[in-house]
Amino acid sequence: MIDAVRRAQGGDHAAFHALYRAHVGRVYAVCLRFAGNRPEAEELTQNVFVRAWEKLESFRGESAFATWLHRLAINESIGARRSLSRREQRVKSVEDPAASERPIQLTPSPGDVMDLDRAMARLPAGARQVFILHDIEGYEHQEIAKLTGVAAGTSKAQLHRARRLLREALQR
Amino acid sequence: MTCDEVRARLDEYFDETLADDERKVVAIHLKSCAGCRAELAALEALLADAAGLPKSILPERDLWEEIEQRLGERGTGRPGGGSNVRPWDRGTGWWLAAAAVLLMALSSLATAAWMRRGASLAAVAIAGPAEYARATADLIRQVQAEERSLSPATLAVIQRNLAIVDAAIRESEDAVARDPGNHGLQQMVLSCYEQRLNLLRQAVRAVRES
Numbered sequence: 001m002i003d004a005v006r007r008a009q010g011g012d013h014a015a016f017h018a019l020y021r022a023h024v025g026r027v028y029a030v031c032l033r034f035a036g037n038r039p040e041a042e043e044l045t046q047n048v049f050v051r052a053w054e055k056l057e058s059f060r061g062e063s064a065f066a067t068w069l070h071r072l073a074i075n076e077s078i079g080a081r082r083s084l085s086r087r088e089q090r091v092k093s094v095e096d097p098a099a100s101e102r103p104i105q106l107t108p109s110p111g112d113v114m115d116l117d118r119a120m121a122r123l124p125a126g127a128r129q130v131f132i133l134h135d136i137e138g139y140e141h142q143e144i145a146k147l148t149g150v151a152a153g154t155s156k157a158q159l160h161r162a163r164r165l166l167r168e169a170l171q172r
Numbered sequence: 173m174t175c176d177e178v179r180a181r182l183d184e185y186f187d188e189t190l191a192d193d194e195r196k197v198v199a200i201h202l203k204s205c206a207g208c209r210a211e212l213a214a215l216e217a218l219l220a221d222a223a224g225l226p227k228s229i230l231p232e233r234d235l236w237e238e239i240e241q242r243l244g245e246r247g248t249g250r251p252g253g254g255s256n257v258r259p260w261d262r263g264t265g266w267w268l269a270a271a272a273v274l275l276m277a278l279s280s281l282a283t284a285a286w287m288r289r290g291a292s293l294a295a296v297a298i299a300g301p302a303e304y305a306r307a308t309a310d311l312i313r314q315v316q317a318e319e320r321s322l323s324p325a326t327l328a329v330i331q332r333n334l335a336i337v338d339a340a341i342r343e344s345e346d347a348v349a350r351d352p353g354n355h356g357l358q359q360m361v362l363s364c365y366e367q368r369l370n371l372l373r374q375a376v377r378a379v380r381e382s
Contacts, residue, residue, distance in 0.1 A: 013240060020236055025228030032229055042231055049239045116221045135222045160183050167214055170221075 005065050009056050016056075020049055023066060027073045033132050034077035036121035044080055048073045074137065078148055081129055119169040123162055130155050131162035173197050178208050186215055241312075311372040315379055322379060330375045337368045 004022075007015035024045065031044035052072055059068055120128055129148065133139040134155070141159075145152040178201045184190040185198050202209050315330075322330075344361040351357055 013243065016243075017236060017240070020239065024235065025230045028231045029227060029229040033225075038232065042233070042235055045231060046235050046239050046242065049235075050242045053243055116218075116225060131222075135219055136225060156183075163183060163215065163218060167218055170218065 002061070002065075005056075005059065005061075008053075009059070016053060019052075019065070023069050024049075026066065027069060030070065030073040031077055033117070033120060033136070034074075034081060034129060036123075036125070036128060040080075044073075044077055047080070048076045051076060074133070075147070078129065081125055082149070116166070116170065119166050122169065123165055126150075127158045127162035127165065130158040131166070134159050135163075173201055175201075175205060175208055178202070178205070179211050182208075182212055182215055186212065186219070311369075311376055314376045315372070317379075326378055330371070330378065333371055334368065337364060337371060340364045341368065 004015045004018045008019055027048050028041060028045045031048065032038070032041035035041040035044055048069070052069055055072070059065065120131065123131065130144060133144045133147065134141070139147070141152040141155040144150070144155045148155070150158075178198050181190055181194060181198055185195060188195075190198065202212060341361065341364045344357060344364050348354065348357045348361055
């Protein structure tokens, strides 16, 4: 794999394709959880690999390539979420100022078996992002604050909300 | 401490971020309260599930073709180099990109009328990033297919102009990020994206006429 990275750094598309094949599953898993839907996850995954190609020269091998790429996927997902959040704020302010105040209903319909990934996809994006970063990726609230630009207290509140909503959705 | 007070602290208790004195009080309460213990067990089960989620999920379709197209070269060029990612391949913010797609679909007159009705930039940004990618990719494909017929000077002019517009997009996006409620800035961003699309269209025309 190190050889493939070196060859890709030299401009070898075939080597980069090999890296794509080896890592696309892990990158897509991250993107899918952050995005909560397939089209956006596919778009995000493409962005991650394009960004990886652009930044490949800066990869010095201090960490494993998989770790470097994973971090890139998280940063790209957070960046996309930030852009989307700005868009949502404007749409709400123009179209429906009360939208953000509506209670979130995650409880499945009778007979609907909800798994954790599906329940996470239904979370409000901010709560989903913090749940992924804290409870799946293992970041501390201070790190999440630095990554996402929200206060550590907000991160804690979002995590509390996410866990509560998920437990309700999974009926635990 | 009441059950409600204990349950409000279970996240921090589990995460071991609760202050020592509170932690002791919660621990004592848990020993004597089956209901709160059940709440803690449910939380533990949720987080065990989260830890056990698959680390790898393959997309349902192969994304490589679109990625390679965006890398912008046919098997040559170095990562990070200026030549392998062309100005027209530059990735951009989704909502702005989506807004640009809508602008493509609307005549300038219709767009102006829409804006006069007071819709915000984001409110009209309803088309998806995939649609934008497809529309842009079509224009790029047309340019790239016949690129060799362009003189180096013409190609350089096109690339230079796209680089200028891209720089303007970056600057105006940054300005909107600092002042998200500024409608004038939003329109400036839209204008930049419209210019970028017009440049791509002009590049296609240049290719056809060469």
